Amino acid sequence: MPETNKCLYCEITSLEVPLIKLDFKGQELFVCPQHIPLLIHEPQKLIGKLPGAERMVPYQQD
Template sequence: MSNIKECLVCKKPSTEIPVTKFYYQESEFYICPQHMPTIIHNPQELIGLLPGADKLQGG
C-alpha cells in the first residue's frame, strides 16, 4: 500500500475528494463516499482491487 490516500475504486486522491480510511486483513485502504455503497452492498465488484474481496458478502 502506498502513502497516497486515494479511493480504492476510482483512484481519486484525497486532495480532490474526501476519503475514509478502513482496515482489512491488517492493511489500511481508503474509499470515497461515492464508492462506499460498493463495499457494503456489492463487494464482489472489488475483486482485483481489494485482497480477499471474493470472500466478502454484500449486505
C-alpha cells in the same frame, strides 16, 4: 512530495475529495464516499482491488 491517498476503486485522491480510511487485513486502504455502497451492496466489484473481496457477501435486507 508525499504520496497522496487514493480511493481503492476509482483512485480519486484525498486532494480531490475526503476519503474514509479502512483498516483491513493489516493494510490501510481508503474509499471515497461515492464508493462506500460497493463495500456493502456489491463487494464483488472490488475483486482485485480489495484483498478477500471474493469472499465478501453483499448485504441483503430481510
